Amino acid sequence: MDDALKAPSRRAFLKGTAAVAAGSVAGAAAAGTPDPLITEVQDWASATGAGVDETPYGLPIRFEADVVRRNVEWLTASPISSINFTPIHALDGTITPQGCAFERHHSGAIELAKEDYRLMINGLVDTPLVFTYEDLERFPRENHVYFCECAANTGMEWAGAQLNGVQFTHGMIHNMEYTGVPLRALLNEAGLDAAGDLSDKWVYVEGADASSNGRSIPMEKALDDVLVAFKANGEALRMEHGYPVRLVVPGWEGNMWVKWLRRIEVTDMAVESREETSKYTDVLEDGTARKWTWVMDAKSVITSPSPQSPITHGPGPMVISGLAWSGHGKITRVDVSKDGGITWETARLGKQGDTKALTRFYLDTEWDGSDMLLQARAMDETGYVQPTKAQLREQRGENSVYHNNCIQTWHIKPNGEAENVEVS
Amino acid sequence: PALAGDKLGLGREALPEEIAAWDVDVLPDGRGLPEGRGDVFTGEEVFAAACASCHGDFAEGVDNWPVLAGGFDTLDDKDPVKTVGSYWPYLSTVWDYVHRSMPFGAAQTLSADETYAIVAYILYSNDLVDDDFELSHENFAEFTMYNADGFIIDDRAETEYAIWSGEPCMTNCKDSAEITMRASVLDVTPDVEEDSASD
Numbered sequence: 001m002d003d004a005l006k007a008p009s010r011r012a013f014l015k016g017t018a019a020v021a022a023g024s025v026a027g028a029a030a031a032g033t034p035d036p037l038i039t040e041v042q043d044w045a046s047a048t049g050a051g052v053d054e055t056p057y058g059l060p061i062r063f064e065a066d067v068v069r070r071n072v073e074w075l076t077a078s079p080i081s082s083i084n085f086t087p088i089h090a091l092d093g094t095i096t097p098q099g100c101a102f103e104r105h106h107s108g109a110i111e112l113a114k115e116d117y118r119l120m121i122n123g124l125v126d127t128p129l130v131f132t133y134e135d136l137e138r139f140p141r142e143n144h145v146y147f148c149e150c151a152a153n154t155g156m157e158w159a160g161a162q163l164n165g166v167q168f169t170h171g172m173i174h175n176m177e178y179t180g181v182p183l184r185a186l187l188n189e190a191g192l193d194a195a196g197d198l199s200d201k202w203v204y205v206e207g208a209d210a211s212s213n214g215r216s217i218p219m220e221k222a223l224d225d226v227l228v229a230f231k232a233n234g235e236a237l238r239m240e241h242g243y244p245v246r247l248v249v250p251g252w253e254g255n256m257w258v259k260w261l262r263r264i265e266v267t268d269m270a271v272e273s274r275e276e277t278s279k280y281t282d283v284l285e286d287g288t289a290r291k292w293t294w295v296m297d298a299k300s301v302i303t304s305p306s307p308q309s310p311i312t313h314g315p316g317p318m319v320i321s322g323l324a325w326s327g328h329g330k331i332t333r334v335d336v337s338k339d340g341g342i343t344w345e346t347a348r349l350g351k352q353g354d355t356k357a358l359t360r361f362y363l364d365t366e367w368d369g370s371d372m373l374l375q376a377r378a379m380d381e382t383g384y385v386q387p388t389k390a391q392l393r394e395q396r397g398e399n400s401v402y403h404n405n406c407i408q409t410w411h412i413k414p415n416g417e418a419e420n421v422e423v424s
Numbered sequence: 425p426a427l428a429g430d431k432l433g434l435g436r437e438a439l440p441e442e443i444a445a446w447d448v449d450v451l452p453d454g455r456g457l458p459e460g461r462g463d464v465f466t467g468e469e470v471f472a473a474a475c476a477s478c479h480g481d482f483a484e485g486v487d488n489w490p491v492l493a494g495g496f497d498t499l500d501d502k503d504p505v506k507t508v509g510s511y512w513p514y515l516s517t518v519w520d521y522v523h524r525s526m527p528f529g530a531a532q533t534l535s536a537d538e539t540y541a542i543v544a545y546i547l548y549s550n551d552l553v554d555d556d557f558e559l560s561h562e563n564f565a566e567f568t569m570y571n572a573d574g575f576i577i578d579d580r581a582e583t584e585y586a587i588w589s590g591e592p593c594m595t596n597c598k599d600s601a602e603i604t605m606r607a608s609v610l611d612v613t614p615d616v617e618e619d620s621a622s623d
Contacts, residue, residue: 071614072612072613076488077487077488077489077490080529107528107529120442120443120446122443122446122447123447127437128437128443129435129436129438130436130437139432160605160610161605162607162610162612162613163612163613164608164613168613188429189432204449206449210525210529210532211525211531212524212525214449214524263447265449267451269451269453271451271452271520272451272452273521274525277513277514277517278506278511278512278521281575283504285500286500287499287504288499288574288575288576289499289511289574289575289576290575290576290577290578290580291576291577291578292578293578294578295578335594341597341598341601342595342596342598342600342601343594343595343596344592344593344594344595344597377592379592382589383589384585384588385590385592386588387584391588395583395584398502399502399503399504419606420606420607421603421606422603422604423601424600424604
């Protein structure tokens with residue numbers, strides 16, 4: 001009972017043991033014992049599989065049941081205003097499957113039909129407007145891939161190593177290809193002449209849900225790359241991700257990606273709503289707090305091996321795999337350390353980084369079976385280098401709650417298990 | 425960036441009634457407030473009926489629900505207590521958020537007068553006003569919150585980016601690396617085994 005935490009790693013370890021055992025069988029086959037999976041005709045090679053009429057919209061095969069969202073009950077008072085986590089320990093590449101992409105609601109995931117959807121633009125515009133969903137699909141569209149990272153991602157780790165799994169420490173993130181209309185096109189339709197000098201203007205955006213999640217965005221960003229999106233990864237947004245319309249605010253904290261978007265108001269000052277005063281402000285060591293910390297800085301994490309994804313194959317060739325991203329632009333390089341940051345090797349990017357999007361990295365290496373202290377360190381196109389937790393604490397103390405982009409350490413043990421640790 | 429230029433003629437003009445129904449935000453200077461008023465005593469009654477089951481009779485919070493009062497001068501403590509009184513910079517936010525999004529599960533059911541009264545009671549719970557205080561659209565702007573000067577605009581570009589930029593160390597970056605903290609000591613991670621018992 002007192003070592004409930006050990007359960008995942010023990011189970012993973014047992015699975016690992018089984019895998020090693022299977023490996024021995026294969027080894028035995030090499031030594032002269034034929035593998036029955038090859039020498040005996042298997043059912044799937046003889047009988048038939050499922051028909052094309054069986055699954056109009058499919059879910060993953062049952063063997064992948066581990067690849068699901070998870071929540072941590074003690075984090076919040078109610079599951080209605082709460083968070084769950086993307087299983088990034090088990091994913092690869094960069095695109096997050098929508099069905100297991102994390103959720104963060106403040107008054108639950110609401111059901112809003114396209115027919116019932118209305119979007120209002122008002123405030124300092126020439127003509128306040130109401131759009132239907134159908135109207136939005138008649139504007140010229142764009143496609144972009146961006147990460148959405150909750151401002152609180154890794155927030156539980158400020159004061160120490162807490163949660164034992166990359167899903168929990170870094171899984172408040174997803175990365176999708178969005179289809180939508182630039183916000184500037186909608187503002188143009190309402191007209192901004194009445195707003196005068198745009199450099200001191202804001203847009204206040206809010207959702208249709210009870211929490212409303214209202215946030216203020218400076219006009220410069222609103223006219224730059226903000227998208228009013230209605231498709232993600234090729235299909236309509238999921239209900240829990242804002243169906244039928246959400247805001248996409250590239251590189252900026254996830255809270256500002258207002259879901260079920262219902263209203264955009266041009267204002268002459270920030271509204272200073274609850275979500276940008278009480279929440280999403282970052283307390284520093286002296287008790288003052290930063291506000292308007294919009295950008296998510298460069299960050300990375302090794303997703304495998306990690307506590308939920310231990311090494312099961314024993315010593316020899318292995319792949320260290322992870323994710324890197326930056327709200328300031330493209331990831332240009334990721335370094336990996338196996339000794340807790342004493343020495344570093346530059347990893348290989350799965351493909352060139354997209355701006356403000358997840359980038360996959362790999363280090364193809366050999367494991368000699370001894371302890372490792374694995375770390376990854378991202379660099380972005382501005383030259384920024386992901387800091388250590390000690391460096392962050394030196395600047396901010398331990399009570400910022402949000403914006404923890406520290407270097408993560410996994411302790412890999414000789415049996416292949418991994419643990420979330422801090423190192424000196 | 426400049427605007428796109430030609431309009432497509434999509435959408436239709438919003439009517440005043442529609443704007444009034446949806447645009448209910450209140451700015452820090454009080455713009456957006458409807459006329460109305462409410463005193464601490466009325467607020468206590470409304471709070472008891474609509475709010476206290478989660479936030480406590482004295483806004484002190486029940487179980488894990490948010491604490492709305494107290495925590496003054498704790499922001500530089502090891503464990504700060506961030507409440508309406510100790511942390512929130514603007515009274516407008518209290519009015520706006522309560523009126524729009526509370527009570528949790530039955531939002532947008534409070535009248536303007538009820539909201540004024542609740543906000544007056546929350547101020548009283550924080551010892552920021554006397555028990556005969558009445559809050560209205562007329563005296564709203566006179567009130568300054570305790571932590572109004574407690575916020576600075578994001579200064580990472582000045583304080584952090586320069587020191588964390590440039591070619592990083594690749595070899596002999598430190599003498600040693602010792603484990604100083606382990607997540608297993610805390611033992612607070614959900615049991616993943618039960619989660620995926622279906623497989």
